[in-house]
Amino acid sequence: MLNIRRFVERLVFTLKTKGVVGFILRVATLIKRFDFSGNKMKEAVLTIEQLGKKYKYRPAVIVPALVLKRHHRLLNSLSGASLECAIHGYTHKNFKPLGLDEQVSEIRKAKGVFEQLQIHPYGFRAPYLSWNGHTGQAVQRNNLLWESNETFIWNGFKKSHLSKLRHFMEKAISVLYNPLDAPKSVVIPRLQGEIVCIPIALPDDEILIDRLGFKDSSTISGLWTEILECTHRRGDIFVLQLHPERLPICREAMEGLLDKALNSEQDIWVTGMKEVAQWWKEKGRFEFAFEAAGKGWRVHCQCTDRAVILGRNLSGKASQAAFYRDYRVIEERDFLVESENRKPCIAVHPQCSQELLKFLGDEGFPYEVSDNSAGYSLFLKDYETFGRKNELDLLNKIEESPNPIVRYWLWPDAQRSAFVTSHDLDCVTLTDFLLRLFGR
């Protein structure tokens, strides 16, 4: 049964999140982008699938369960092997005000619909990117592998020559998205319990086209290429968010990114969300074992063949080309590090935050909790609290150390950074859009 109160609530929410002008614009463009048959969206999804095949990766299409149920015949490629189909709520509902139990139950209902349609979902993204502190736990309770909700804004928007982008993002930060400033952050996946949290890059197609009014493909392509280059330089991940309804405007930009990622340096990993999450968990199980040996330490790497082992300040390795900053690749899985008394590993004072330990783990550094300040290559203390804003400083501190340090690199198979495309499929037909206003 359609519910009028729900309709009014939804309308208010939509107006609040998109603004009045944004909302009117949205209605006008909806008529251009959608139809009642769903054929336009079917074509967009097929194009995304073809791009995935051409560039040899699985794009993620993220869809509300009820939309999937209504259109699974039309969107039959979603259940195939060439796309990853992930959960975007049971309906396109705001998750921000929901408690843990409600979120668990929304995701469980959605998962049930997927499974009835013989689609096994691995990931979740909240509608409107509206997550809160319970979302990770709710995803974990549903035994999924990944969630993708945290946003990072690129393009140094505060300094952007595009004043529209600058003003919009200043407003958006305080009102809706609350993204972190990518140039001041470390943009990589994070292991939270059993779940891999994969960040999203902004500005996405919706911000650029509907909110800022950029229509020409070359501006969009320019902004996104800048993100690709920054993430490549820094070893970060670039998760592009592109709604299928704007594919006709953004196809060229998306294909340009894929071309650049695969054909320029050959060291950007073009892959899917599930593959990123599986790798991150695989990497999370890697370990180093250190054994005192004469004037140094024998290092045993417990890892898979896909691992890339890096070291800095290691004598005998200086002849190798630097892989990232001054880190050089170590080919052996068992090697000697010359280092008189210091174990080539990071010591963390027992009073330091657990968040610091998690971050070192995600970054692939070996660490031990110890108050022995002299026995290790680096000793960290005074981090009773640790958060996103401390991460870059910490990496700089590690890189200022004159002592030998080893680590696992963030990406497999000697790739320097990662690139993923994700596509929130909110509606297939105009009818879906109307039903969404009623919370269906």
Ligand SMILES: [Zn+2]
């Ligand atoms: Zn959505």
